[in-house]
Amino acid sequence: MASTPKPVYDSASYRVSAISELKELGKYRYLLGQLIRRDILTRYKRSVLGVAWTMLNPLGTMLILSFVFSNFFKSEVPHYPVYILSGLLVWNFFSQGTNAAISGLVWGGSLLKRIYIPSSVFGVSAIGTALVNLVLSLVPLVIVMMVDGAPFYLSMLFLPISILLLTAFTLGFGLLISSLAVFFPDVAEMYQVLLTAWMYLTPIIYPESLISAKWMPFYTINPMYWMVKMFRLPIFEGRFPSWQEFLPAFGWAAGMLLVGWFYFTSKTEEYAYRV
Amino acid sequence: MPTEFEVKEENTEISTSQPIIQLENVSVSYRLPSERIGTFKEYAIRKLQRKIKIEKFWALTDITLHINKGEVFGLIGNNGAGKSTMLKTISKVLKPTKGRVVVYGKIAPLLELGAGFHPELSGRENVFLNGALLGYSRAEMEAVFDEIVEFSELEHFINSPVRTYSSGMFARLGFAVATAHMPEILILDEILSVGDEAFQRKCNLRMKKFQQSGATVLMVSHALDMMEGMCNRIAWIDHGKTQKIGEPQEVIAAYRGENL
Numbered sequence: 001m002a003s004t005p006k007p008v009y010d011s012a013s014y015r016v017s018a019i020s021e022l023k024e025l026g027k028y029r030y031l032l033g034q035l036i037r038r039d040i041l042t043r044y045k046r047s048v049l050g051v052a053w054t055m056l057n058p059l060g061t062m063l064i065l066s067f068v069f070s071n072f073f074k075s076e077v078p079h080y081p082v083y084i085l086s087g088l089l090v091w092n093f094f095s096q097g098t099n100a101a102i103s104g105l106v107w108g109g110s111l112l113k114r115i116y117i118p119s120s121v122f123g124v125s126a127i128g129t130a131l132v133n134l135v136l137s138l139v140p141l142v143i144v145m146m147v148d149g150a151p152f153y154l155s156m157l158f159l160p161i162s163i164l165l166l167t168a169f170t171l172g173f174g175l176l177i178s179s180l181a182v183f184f185p186d187v188a189e190m191y192q193v194l195l196t197a198w199m200y201l202t203p204i205i206y207p208e209s210l211i212s213a214k215w216m217p218f219y220t221i222n223p224m225y226w227m228v229k230m231f232r233l234p235i236f237e238g239r240f241p242s243w244q245e246f247l248p249a250f251g252w253a254a255g256m257l258l259v260g261w262f263y264f265t266s267k268t269e270e271y272a273y274r275v
Numbered sequence: 276m277p278t279e280f281e282v283k284e285e286n287t288e289i290s291t292s293q294p295i296i297q298l299e300n301v302s303v304s305y306r307l308p309s310e311r312i313g314t315f316k317e318y319a320i321r322k323l324q325r326k327i328k329i330e331k332f333w334a335l336t337d338i339t340l341h342i343n344k345g346e347v348f349g350l351i352g353n354n355g356a357g358k359s360t361m362l363k364t365i366s367k368v369l370k371p372t373k374g375r376v377v378v379y380g381k382i383a384p385l386l387e388l389g390a391g392f393h394p395e396l397s398g399r400e401n402v403f404l405n406g407a408l409l410g411y412s413r414a415e416m417e418a419v420f421d422e423i424v425e426f427s428e429l430e431h432f433i434n435s436p437v438r439t440y441s442s443g444m445f446a447r448l449g450f451a452v453a454t455a456h457m458p459e460i461l462i463l464d465e466i467l468s469v470g471d472e473a474f475q476r477k478c479n480l481r482m483k484k485f486q487q488s489g490a491t492v493l494m495v496s497h498a499l500d501m502m503e504g505m506c507n508r509i510a511w512i513d514h515g516k517t518q519k520i521g522e523p524q525e526v527i528a529a530y531r532g533e534n535l
Contacts, residue, residue: 009367011376031407038393045395115384116367272368
């Protein structure tokens with residue numbers, strides 16, 4: 001017999017690791033693009049205004065919130081609509097992205113049971129879709145800023161970095177929570193309650209100045225507090241974040257991404273058995 | 276016997292020295308669904324009580340099987356016998372609980388026809404989406420797109436949403452995408468029973484072409500007459516164990532003898 005050819009697949013040496021999953025994801029990058037495309041195209045396929053809803057949705061919420069809360073906070077916050085919208089974009093990205101990661105893995109589960117696909121593709125494409133929506137919703141933000149006469153600052157050049165940090169944090173958290181949701185179906189429901197509480201614990205609709213000094217330490221352990229800050233400072237206060245503000249955000253983003261990715265890939269071989 | 280099923284080529288060279296798929300003492304166990312623990316609370320309590328006893332169900336036990344390059348290999352058996360589980364261990368979907376699977380070729384698993392299709396997207400968009408799910412790149416799909424449309428006979432419908440398709444159109448498009456590129460190993464799980472007779476003939480012709488070009492085909496079906504005509508060898512699986520492997524006629528006769 002001639003020399004034995006190298007196997008394409010050998011279950012004895014097959015291990016999914018954080019590195020190998022990253023390589024597989026690279027091979028399946030076309031699928032990644034296709035899934036993002038599908039999610040964006042089909043979400044509003046049957047509506048007349050189509051993708052425009054991505055921009056109209058946060059705009060509508062912002063109008064309602066400004067109308068309801070402007071009497072309370074107007075004196076505290078100039079350009080309150082801009083204040084709300086800048087926080088809302090961050091929150092919507094986080095909640096949509098992580099929820100889509102959960103449903104993506106559950107939906108993808110029916111495929112994962114039938115053919116080989118790197119399972120991280122569903123979580124990553126979910127965050128990718130949310131990212132496209134986030135960029136699109138910057139358009140209404142700019143419009144609202146112009147209508148409201150809010151100033152445009154040079155510090156807005158920092159926003160790409162803010163988006164990068166938020167994306168890394170959301171991806172890490174989304175992978176973690178979607179993986180847990182596979183093993184504990186109740187997690188998906190519980191997470192909706194958690195999200196609501198989390199949103200009210202983050203200064204999104206109320207100004208930070210309302211938080212009393214004694215509660216402030218509790219606010220600062222909330223990663224979303226720092227993520228929102230990365231957007232509010234350049235858009236709203238017109239300055240670049242200081243190192244003391246940047247480092248916690250960076251730490252949460254990098255740490256959560258690593259934890260999420262390692263946890264998710266450590267469970268990958270089990271998904272086909274469990275979803 | 277219907278002649279269109281005669282795929283077997285007596286002069287096809289089957290190299291017996293080099294198996295392309297090797298299963299060595301493969302066992303797979305599933306957890307029983309009733310043992311799924313739904314909440315953290317339940318999990319914590321049971322963990323404390325040390326009551327997490329995972330009940331196992333062995334879908335496959337100690338399967339050893341060698342499939343040679345260029346073979347058309349069939350799997351038969353009753354529902355729940357473990358045929359699909361076996362295909363999954365080969366196509367990298369399930370890692371075997373025990374034993375070892377070695378595969379020496381690129382596998383094109385055939386998605387259950389239309390699985391992964393999105394009803395709101397057009398046929399064209401679904402071709403690319405489905406191709407991506409099967410691991411192909413954009414360039415690879417563009418190269419075969421026209422051929423897929425032609426083979427599936429959907430020239431006039433390719434830009435309509437898939438939700439408007441009949442089940443036959445669905446199946447044709449699914450088969451055309453999955454077999455657009457000739458794989459080294461093609462896996463067919465209860466596929467050829469769909470579509471009308473004319474399309475079935477077309478599918479068989481394509482598989483014959485694959486086989487002549489040296490591809491290995493692994494198929495599962497309950498259509499025993501068709502299997503007898505197409506396969507070089509057949510394995511009969513029952514309750515996760517191989518009952519018999521060998522000549523299609525003998526194995527099918529034994530299977531029928533047991534089940535009639």
